[in-house]
Structure formats: structure tokens, C-alpha cells
Amino acid sequence: MRATKIYGPGDIRVEEVADPAQQTGIDAVVRVVAACVCGSDLWPYRGITPTEEPRKIGHEFVGIVESVGSEVQKVAVGDFVIAPFYDCDMSCVNCLNGVSTSCLNGGWWDGAQAEKVYVPHADGSLVKTPSAPSAEQIPSLLALSDVMGTGHHAAVSAGVKPGSTVVVVGDGAVGLCAVLAAKRLGAARIIAMSRHESRQALAREFGATDIVAERGDEGVAAVKELLDGIGADCVLEAVGTEESMDQAIRSARPGGMVGYVGVPNGGLSCPFAHSLRPMLV
Numbered sequence: 001m002r003a004t005k006i007y008g009p010g011d012i013r014v015e016e017v018a019d020p021a022q023q024t025g026i027d028a029v030v031r032v033v034a035a036c037v038c039g040s041d042l043w044p045y046r047g048i049t050p051t052e053e054p055r056k057i058g059h060e061f062v063g064i065v066e067s068v069g070s071e072v073q074k075v076a077v078g079d080f081v082i083a084p085f086y087d088c089d090m091s092c093v094n095c096l097n098g099v100s101t102s103c104l105n106g107g108w109w110d111g112a113q114a115e116k117v118y119v120p121h122a123d124g125s126l127v128k129t130p131s132a133p134s135a136e137q138i139p140s141l142l143a144l145s146d147v148m149g150t151g152h153h154a155a156v157s158a159g160v161k162p163g164s165t166v167v168v169v170g171d172g173a174v175g176l177c178a179v180l181a182a183k184r185l186g187a188a189r190i191i192a193m194s195r196h197e198s199r200q201a202l203a204r205e206f207g208a209t210d211i212v213a214e215r216g217d218e219g220v221a222a223v224k225e226l227l228d229g230i231g232a233d234c235v236l237e238a239v240g241t242e243e244s245m246d247q248a249i250r251s252a253r254p255g256g257m258v259g260y261v262g263v264p265n266g267g268l269s270c271p272f273a274h275s276l277r278p279m280l281v
């Protein structure tokens with residue numbers, strides 16, 4: 001099959017690689033219908049994180065089950081499935097505690113920007129759609145593989161509830177999905193921090209009540225001005241840099257909560273980098 005591989009900064013190639021094959025009774029092979037590029041793929045692409053050796057890349061995909069192990073019960077050959085951005089069994093203690101990103105038996109996909117993906121835990125990881133989606137529905141379903149779930153996780157982790165005041169730091173796909181999630185959860189005020197006109201428009205369409213384009217001290221001042229000088233009940237951080245985390249923490253009211261889902265890239269200077277796997281908030 002063909003798969004994308006990253007060799008280094010700005011160097012991504014499509015190459016022939018071995019097809020994945022069934023290995024256990026609980027696995028599956030999925031033929032990819034659509035995959036996309038995550039913001040976290042851009043760190044190695046830009047050379048901000050090093051690529052030690054060439055590797056397959058990508059972790060957001062939807063597709064059709066091509067084969068399953070003999071013990072798989074929830075999906076069958078031919079099902080259209082959505083994968084999360086990682087493999088998980090949904091039966092270990094971390095999965096049962098709702099933190100399947102820290103599955104004791106799971107891991108990251110071996111490259112999803114490929115024609116096929118090997119899924120070690122088919123029943124735990126794959127979610128089938130009730131019926132085969134139309135072509136128009138596929139991009140929306142693809143958003144469920146990472147960005148929408150991640151935005152929602154930021155919102156529930158920050159405790160968004162009906163009436164909450166919310167600040168969303170970051171206007172990429174996850175940030176915009178975090179706006180949608182906050183709206184769904186009933187937030188009364190949603191302030192999107194965005195400097196891009198087209199994304200500001202989308203944020204408003206998704207439920208943002210206010211836009212703040214400023215950053216740093218000016219951004220914090222603008223947020224507080226909108227929120228009676230106090231700050232937000234809930235801040236959803238969807239960037240992952242030291243600056244964005246600083247922005248998030250300082251935009252929260254005393255006792256407010258920050259839901260943190262941006263992939264940390266601040267190196268040792270970012271005190272939260274260690275918490276990516278445990279998904280602490």
C-alpha cells in the first residue's frame with residue numbers, strides 16, 4: 001500500500017510500504033476513506049520537534065473495516081468506522097476512568113495518512129456509523145476522530161455548564177470545536193481569542209459571543225473587561241505553547257478552571273508537558 005512518511009522538516013513522501021495484516025484475534029485492518037493533518041503533525045513538519053528517523057505519519061482517519069480478528073464483536077467487515085486518534089481497549093482501569101488516551105494497552109497509530117491502518121484493539125477503538133455515510137457527511141465524521149472530541153474534552157475538563165463564561169484560546173480546528181462544545185454545554189458567554197477574520201466568522205457561527213484579537217497583557221485586559229474585571233469561569237486552551245497557556249491561566253477568574261488540550265510544545269519551559277499522556281487538567 002501507499003503511505004506518507006516524514007523524513008524531516010518539510011520533507012514528507014508518499015512511499016510503498018507493507019500492507020498491515022491481522023496479528024491477533026482482537027485486531028482489525030481499516031481501509032482509510034479520509035484522513036487529515038493534525039496541528040501536532042506540524043511540529044515535526046516544521047522541525048520544531050525532531051524526526052529521529054523516517055516514520056509513517058498521521059492519526060486522524062475514518063474508513064471501512066477490511067478485516068477483523070476472530071474475537072472482534074462490535075465491528076464487522078464492511079462497516080464504516082470512526083477511529084479516535086489513538087488505540088485503546090476500553091477495558092483497563094484508565095479507560096474505565098474515562099481517560100482512554102492513557103490506555104494501559106493502547107498506543108498511537110502507525111501512520112493514518114495511508115491506504116490502510118492496523119488497529120490493535122478493534123472493539124475498544126472503532127466506532128461504527130449506523131449506516132454508510134454520504135460523501136458530504138465524511139468530513140464531519142472525520143472531525144470526530146480528533147478535533148471535535150478534543151474540543152469537547154477541553155470543555156468538560158474545564159467544567160463548562162449552563163450559564164458558564166468561557167474563553168477559548170486558539171482558533172484552529174480544536175479551538176473552533178471547543179467553541180461548538182461550549183455552546184452545546186450551555187455556556188452563556190463564549191469569548192474566542194482569534195486574529196484571523198475567517199476563523200472569527202466561523203467562531204461566531206459556532207456560538208462565540210465575543211472575539212478578542214489581542215494577545216498577552218492586552219488580551220488578558222480585553223477578556224477581563226468583557227467579564228466584569230474578574231475573568232472567565234472556564235478557559236479552554238487549544239494551542240499548547242507556553243504563551244497560550246499563560247494567556248489561558250491569566251484569563252481565568254480566581255478559582256476558574258483551565259481545560260488544557262493543546263499539544264505541549266514549550267519544551268522544559270512548559271511545566272505542563274509531562275501531563276499530555278495523563279491528560280491532567
Ligand SMILES: [Zn+2]
Pocket residue numbers: 088089090091092093094095096100102103104105106
Ligand atoms: Zn485501556
